[in-house]
Amino acid sequence: MLKTYEELEEYVKGLGLSYEPLCEDWLGHEIFVARKKGDSEGKVLIAAGAHGDEPAGVYAALELMADAKSNLDLYFLPCRDPVGFNSLSYVLSRLLQVEIYVFSFGDLKGVCKDYGERIYAEWDVYVYRIGDVGLAYSTRCYHDPWAGENYVTEKLSKAAKAGLLDELKGKRVLVPAMLPLSDGVGLFSRVYSLYVTSDGEVVSYNTVRRENVPKEVAAVAELVDRLKPTLTLDLHEGFGEKFYVFVNSKPGAAERKLLMGAFNRLRESKLELLSVEEMEKLMRGMGDREFLEDGVVLSSGEKPTLSLYASKHGASFTFESGLMADLEKRIKMHKLAVIGALEALGEVLE
Numbered sequence: 001m002l003k004t005y006e007e008l009e010e011y012v013k014g015l016g017l018s019y020e021p022l023c024e025d026w027l028g029h030e031i032f033v034a035r036k037k038g039d040s041e042g043k044v045l046i047a048a049g050a051h052g053d054e055p056a057g058v059y060a061a062l063e064l065m066a067d068a069k070s071n072l073d074l075y076f077l078p079c080r081d082p083v084g085f086n087s088l089s090y091v092l093s094r095l096l097q098v099e100i101y102v103f104s105f106g107d108l109k110g111v112c113k114d115y116g117e118r119i120y121a122e123w124d125v126y127v128y129r130i131g132d133v134g135l136a137y138s139t140r141c142y143h144d145p146w147a148g149e150n151y152v153t154e155k156l157s158k159a160a161k162a163g164l165l166d167e168l169k170g171k172r173v174l175v176p177a178m179l180p181l182s183d184g185v186g187l188f189s190r191v192y193s194l195y196v197t198s199d200g201e202v203v204s205y206n207t208v209r210r211e212n213v214p215k216e217v218a219a220v221a222e223l224v225d226r227l228k229p230t231l232t233l234d235l236h237e238g239f240g241e242k243f244y245v246f247v248n249s250k251p252g253a254a255e256r257k258l259l260m261g262a263f264n265r266l267r268e269s270k271l272e273l274l275s276v277e278e279m280e281k282l283m284r285g286m287g288d289r290e291f292l293e294d295g296v297v298l299s300s301g302e303k304p305t306l307s308l309y310a311s312k313h314g315a316s317f318t319f320e321s322g323l324m325a326d327l328e329k330r331i332k333m334h335k336l337a338v339i340g341a342l343e344a345l346g347e348v349l350e
Contacts, residue, residue, distance in 0.1 A: 001059070001184075004090060005029050005082040008062070012078065015066055023219040026133075026172060027094050029082035031216055033223060034065060036074040042349045043227055044070075046338060047077040047220070047306060048235040050206040052084020052190035053149060053177040056321050057235025060334035070342045072349075075227060080220055080306075081193050081205045088176040088188045095131050102188045105139055108176065120164050125155045127165070127173070134165075134173035134196070141178045141187070146324075149175045149192040156194065157202045168196040172214060184327035206236075208309040224310045231258065231345050232310035234318045235334050239282035241324035243333045244274040244295045248311045251296075254348050255315050261344025262319070262337040263295060271333055274322070317341075 002008050009030065013019065018035040025031060046064065048057030061078040068074065079085050088108075092100040096115055102108050112118070116128035116135065127136045136156055140147045152175050159165050177190035195203050197212045207213060210221045224232070238244070243266055251259060263273060273295030274282070280291055290298040299318075301308060310316040319337050321330035 002062075003087075005079065005085045008058070008079060008082075008085065011062065012065065017065065017076075022223060023215055025082050025216050026214070027083055027091070031080070031082060031219060032077075034076045034078070036065065036068065036070075036076070038071045038073045040071045040073065040346065040349060042072045042230040042345055043075065044072050044342065044345065045075045045077065045224065045227060045229040045232045045310065046235070047080060047232070049079035049081055049085060050234070050306065051149070051192050051204065051236070052081055052086075053179055053182075053185050053192050054237035054323075055085070055184050055190065056237055056327060056330035057319070057334055058085060059327075060235060060331045060338070063331065063335055064338055068339065068342070071346060072342055074342075075229070077220065077223070081216060083174075084191045084193050084205075086191065088174070088191055091174065091191055092130070095133065102176070104187075105137075108137060108188070119167050120159055122155060122159070125152060127156065127159070127168075129167060132171060134168045134171055136173050136175050136194075138178065141180055145181045146179065148179050149177075152178075153194060153202060153204070160196060160200045160202050163200070165196055165202075166200065169198055169200060171196055173202070179323060182323045183325075184330075185323065206234075206305050207303060208306045209304050220306065221309060224306070224313065228313040229310060230314040230349075231341065232307060232314065232316040233338055233341060234306045234316075235338075236318055236320050237323045237330060238320040240274055240278060240322035242272045242274045242278070242295075242322050243337065244279060244297060244320050246297050246299045246305075246307060246318035246320065247292070248299055248301065248308050248316060250292065250298065257348060258315055258341045258344045259296065259317070261340040261342075261347075263340070265336040265340030265343075266333060269332070269336055271329070271336065315345075
């Protein structure tokens with residue numbers, strides 16, 4: 001299993017696909033799109049890795065790059081945040097130009113004390129500035145092992161609105177992975193990247209637009225507008241241990257066929273969808289969402305996600321595997337769902 005973004009780049013270049021650099025991130029990693037050219041008019045963008053603590057989509061995209069068979073024109077953006085694919089130790093070592101090892105909260109506190117300046121703290125959330133980036137973490141996982149980055153993001157958003165993070169405007173904030181029970185994530189082995197905009201909004205790398213976002217995100221928006229994909233599939237990870245999909249509007253006949261193609265592939269392998277009841281329970285209090293049927297959630301549209309941004313050009317979905325499942329199962333969910341959607345799109349375009 002690949003551990004660093006450098007290993008990921010070497011693997012992709014070894015596949016011999018058409019390869020286009022989009023930009024470099026703040027640590028000098030090259031963000032790229034790779035293409036498997038088809039003879040169909042349909043263009044499909046398969047994206048993953050917007051959040052470092054959601055690795056299954058990245059691994060699924062890499063496997064699909066190697067063995068997916070389709071007449072469609074496939075574009076792969078396997079890792080939208082290269083920094084996040086690395087461990088916190090690796091990122092801090094690159095940032096500070098010294099060997100840093102973070103395997104515990106004690107290690108992390110020591111790094112913050114030696115190299116950082118505390119700019120905010122509330123209960124179990126701590127925010128430091130280290131060099132030209134912020135670093136935020138919480139010890140809440142001791143009490144709630146599934147709180148993850150959502151808890152930290154919520155606290156930072158409130159602090160930013162109160163003007164308490166003005167020092168971080170226009171800067172990235174690193175949040176170490178804090179999902180100790182999630183296979184392939186754990187503690188400190190990945191990084192979740194946030195950004196504080198010039199007007200004090202705290203956004204993730206899945207806030208996709210051309211302005212007031214990091215260059216890594218703007219490059220994704222520019223790619224989408226250039227490609228105008230017939231179908232965009234953004235691979236993420238979320239609640240529970242099953243599979244579900246975020247849609248941007250109630251699916252029409254063609255979109256429904258794509259969804260059923262994905263779901264049928266999963267059912268054939270006895271992989272389950274989250275039921276409406278399970279989704280209501282797991283996502284209670286998380287915004288205005290409508291649960292249309294098993295495995296299908298209508299997004300509130302409040303956040304300009306990649307899926308929403310790409311929907312102006314064609315069908316667009318956010319695929320989600322449950323972080324409570326083991327990593328291999330999550331990778332399999334994404335692969336099968338993508339293959340099913342591609343097969344269904346091929347039939348729609350015939």
